[in-house]
Amino acid sequence: MEKLIPVELLEKYINGECTEAEISLVKKWYQSFEYDDDYISAISASEEKELEERIYNHILLKIGNIAEEEQIPEKLPYNFWRKWYTIAAAAAIILFAGVMVLYQQQQANLLQTADLNAKQxxxxxxxxxxxxxxxxxxxxxxxxxxxxxxxxxxxxxxxxxxxxxxxxxxxxxxxxxxxxxxxxxxxxxxxxxxxxxxxxxxxxxxxxxxxxxxxxxxxxxxxxxxxxxxxxxxxxxxxxxxxxxxxxxxxxxxxxxxxxxxxxxxLQIWKRADFSFENKPLKEIIPVLNAKFHVHIKAGDDKLNRYILNADMTGFNLPDVLEALKKSLNINYEIKANSIELE
CATH class of the missing domain: 2.60.120.1440 (Jelly Rolls)
Structure with a gap:
């Protein structure tokens, strides 16, 4: 949107009193709305409603001033429509100015929120x-x-x-x-x-x-x-x-x-490897993991060795494997000195 132009210039344009340069300026300002950002879509419903009420009240205030100044006859003279065009133009300026202010406030609030998040x-x-x-x-x-x-x-x-x-x-x-x-x-x-x-x-x-x-x-x-x-x-x-x-x-x-x-x-336990176990007991899986990751995993209870696992562990490192065993077999583990004990 181009820079806001004075209401007086719009009134001159409506009355046909503008110079060629002023006419060109008004047309350029009017055409700029086609490519303007839609700031209203970026605000919340409550903010849009608040803005709408503020603009509506401002227009009513302008209308109230006219009503106090003169009675509107049945046949409306040209001057009446001139004033209404002036009010409409002013309302348009108020609308975009209000939206711009609200949009800028919203952006400032977002930046402030980001700063607070960064500090937390x-x-x-x-x-x-x-x-x-x-x-x-x-x-x-x-x-x-x-x-x-x-x-x-x-x-x-x-x-x-x-x-x-x-x-x-x-x-x-x-x-x-x-x-x-x-x-x-x-x-x-x-x-x-x-x-x-x-x-x-x-x-x-x-x-x-x-x-x-x-x-x-x-x-x-x-x-x-x-x-x-x-x-x-x-x-x-x-x-x-x-x-x-x-x-x-x-x-x-x-x-x-x-x-x-x-x-x-x-670093050995962090290297990613591909594993696939199909109905394998844990006693056959543990030696595979020990050889691949250069660790010492052992079952704390012999009955754990009979647990059966059916899983695809493609791209897993050892911590990922241990987490998968916890969830799939409902077992736990504990790191003790140089060994990992399943329990």
């Missing part, structure tokens, strides 16, 4: 002996190992996706190069340039580790002022990691030590 932090503490899966606002997935903690905003901001952790968490991050994913833990900062990786930074340990399964990440030592603002670009003091690489941060020496590993044991 969500904290998840996994106090169990199982692995807990969380889904972030950008649909990224985080698996929290036992006794780990994850904190993230209710809505990520437009520049970056910042989370903080304590303990061990495995991430599968949704790609978005324009909004880097940044993880802050006790002693290190991890910036995500790829997809899946493991971060282990425990308050009770004298070291921290980051291991990459797919994609790439960069790791830097956390500084005292990192809580204020973390750069989203790659810094010269950051270590870049690629698949099957890891870095260890030694707390006492205050150094990062990159390492290349062919098979990182901590």
């Amino acid at each position: 932090l969500v904290s998840i503490a996994n106090n169990s002996n199982q692995i807990y899966k969380a889904t972030l606002p950008d649909n990224s997935s985080v698996w929290l190992s036992p006794h780990s903690k994850l904190t993230y905003p209710g809505m990520f901001n437009s520049k970056s996706r910042n989370v903080s952790i304590s303990g061990e968490c495995f991430f599968e991050v949704t790609k978005n190069p324009e909004r880097p994913f940044i993880i802050s833990s006790r002693s290190i900062i991890t910036k995500v340039w790829g997809t899946s990786f493991l971060v282990n930074d425990n308050e009770e340990s004298n070291k921290a580790e980051v291991s990459v399964l797919t994609g790439k990440v960069s790791v830097s030592i956390k500084k005292s002022d990192d809580g204020k603002q973390i750069s989203t670009s790659l810094g010269k003091d950051e270590v870049m990691l690629y698949p099957h690489q890891k870095v260890i941060y030694l707390l006492e020496q205050h150094v990062l030590q990159p390492q290349s590993v062919v098979e990182e044991p901590a």
Whole structure:
């Protein structure tokens, strides 16, 4: 819509008193409505009703002023219609101005709501002996190992996706190069340039580790002022990691030590594999899982070994498999030291 024009100019146009330039301006203003955004469809029914009543009352007020000034004869003179066209034009201007103001208020409210959501932090503490899966606002997935903690905003901001952790968490991050994913833990900062990786930074340990399964990440030592603002670009003091690489941060020496590993044991359970079991007893399934994920799963009760499973587990990692066993066989599990016990 073009910029609103004065009511006086519309009245001149109705009276045929406009210059060629003024006529062109009025026509351009009128034609602009064809391509204007429909702001009314963006507001709620209650807001539309409120706006309608405000405009209607304003028009009634104008009509009331005319009625007080003069009696309307049976044969309506030209001046009467001129005033009514003027009122109609004014009402049109009031309508679009009112809708624009209401639309702008609605947009401001949406932005304010987004800011509030961004400031509201969500904290998840996994106090169990199982692995807990969380889904972030950008649909990224985080698996929290036992006794780990994850904190993230209710809505990520437009520049970056910042989370903080304590303990061990495995991430599968949704790609978005324009909004880097940044993880802050006790002693290190991890910036995500790829997809899946493991971060282990425990308050009770004298070291921290980051291991990459797919994609790439960069790791830097956390500084005292990192809580204020973390750069989203790659810094010269950051270590870049690629698949099957890891870095260890030694707390006492205050150094990062990159390492290349062919098979990182901590990553084995996060590798996705394809399984299909058709009427197989659990005692035959457990050895398959142990061999594939390099773990030690055992049944706490011998009767569990006779449970029969019929399932397609295509693209599952070990935590997904364990969750499927819980739901399909109605069993539970507990991570104990170097083993996983089904119960």
